[in-house]
Amino acid sequence: MFNSSSDPWAPTEETSAPEFANVVSCYKWHLLNKNASIAQANIACSMREDLLRLGTGMYIALWLLGLTIIITNTVVLLGIIGTRALHRPIYFYLANLAITDVFAGIGLLYRTVGHVGHSVMYEFTLTYFNLIIFAQMTSASALSLLSVDSYIAVKHPMYFHIHSDSAKLRAVVALTVSWILFSVLVFSPSMGWNCHHMQTLTKGICISWYPLAFVIICASIVLLLCIVMMFTNISVYVAIRNREKRRLEQAGVPLGAPGENGPVQNVEGGDQPKNAAQEEAQRKYKERVYKARTVMIHVLMSFAFWLLPLLLVAVCQFLPDICPSKRGPYMFACFSLNSVINPMATLIRTADLRNAIHQKLTGVHQTLVTMMRGNRVNPQED
Structure with missing residues (x-):
């Protein structure tokens, strides 16, 4: 036997x-x-x-992708933390997004070398899945909080202004609650809520290692967060378009004509001067619109890269011959691509953060140059 x-x-x-x-x-x-x-x-x-063994090309791709995600998001995170002027609610949410994306990079690096030393493969596989799921769910939560913040700023500016003093506290509470809830939920399979530990891998309805109830709960939460992102961003986009249309109609300018920064004309055709309060209100509104459009870019790119793996699954169902035998690493790599785009979009669209990082890098460069020149000083010349 x-x-x-x-x-x-x-x-x-x-x-x-x-x-x-x-x-x-x-x-x-x-x-x-x-x-x-x-x-x-x-x-x-x-x-x-x-x-668990991957091809050389896939190893290199996951390594480079993971390192790029970690480095770019760490730069964004350190720039926000190290600049006191950026300690505002909108940057709290952007820092939260950067932290969640770092977990995606850690998950990809863990996939390449994490199996070394593991005697039980399901523990490694479960940990890898949990890291990627946690990164994407917290990323969706971060984007939802950003979307809600921009929705309130554009759609309800008076409420946003009146409660600006407590905005930091609300941001900290929202971020803390979301991290606690998602940590407990996503890592519960590592604590025993999985088909392997429950010994239902061959008896119950399981998707990979996960019970059906866990998959339904996670999918429902992600779907709800996506609905929140879609509703808030579409509402903000419509509000911006309607406000711009009304402004141009009141100024007597055809819709779509230039003149964003020119003088506003009244219906009779004369120039309508603006006082200081109106100028300040217009400046704040433009700033909110700019930030709202930045959030829209984040959401659209995330949606595109979340739908990409689903498209890959559909293609593999109809054309299995052209798909690799091990599709898991490719799918999770596609899911994690938004973690590369997020910090780049943040740096491109956020001038304050970009300038703060540039100043810090310039300071570090000047310090290194000063130290190197100091080491080359000849005491006899002095």
């Missing part, structure tokens, strides 16, 4: 297992066809390192 080797679950010619597409299929095969226990399936599947 068993071979004569020291490990009865080591694969031999008589008991060699078929080729598996992933770790989950390996566990299911041993639990069903070998009548193995959980511990025995752990031993057998942990010997199959080929299930």
Whole structure:
């Protein structure tokens, strides 16, 4: 019944297992066809390192993508933290978005080397999945908070102005609550809420390692956050267009004509002067519109890269021959591409942050130059 080797679950010619597409299929095969226990399936599947091994090209791609995500988002995060003038609610939300994107980079780097030293592969796979899911759910939450903030600023400017003193407190509370809730939910499979620990991998309805209830809860939350992002950003876009249309109609300028910075004309055609309060209100409104458009760019790019893996799944269903056998790394890499675009969009669209980072880099450069010149000073010349 068993071979004569020291490990009865080591694969031999008589008991060699078929080729598996992933770790989950390996566990299911041993639990069903070998009548193995959980511990025995752990031993057998942990010997199959080929299930986790990636090609050289994919290793390099994940490494570069992960490092790029971590470096760019860390620059944004340090620029916000190190500049006191940027300690405002909008930058709190942008810093929160940068932190969530860093987790996506950590997950990609963990995928390339995290399996080294793991004797049980399902622990590694589960941790990797949890990191990517956590990064994307918290990213969706961060974008939702940004969208709600811009919605209130544009649609309800009086409320936004009156409650500006408590805006920091509300931002901190919202961020803290979201991180606690998502941490408990997403990492609950690592604490036992998974089909492997619950021993329902072959009995219940499972999607990968996850029970159906977990998948439904996560999908419902992401769908709700996407609805919030769509509703708020579409409402802001419509409000901006309507306000611009009314302004041009009152000024007697045809819609779409130039004159954004020119004098505003009244219906009779004369120039209508503006006082200081009106100028300040117009400046603040333009600033809010600019920030709202920045949020729209973040949301649109995230939607595009979240839909890309779904498109990949659809293509692989109809054309399986052109798809790689191991699709998981490619799908999660596509999910994480928005974590590269987010910091770039933030730096391009946020001049205050860009200038603050430039000043800090200039200061570091000047310090290094001063130190190098000081080391080359000749005491005899002095």
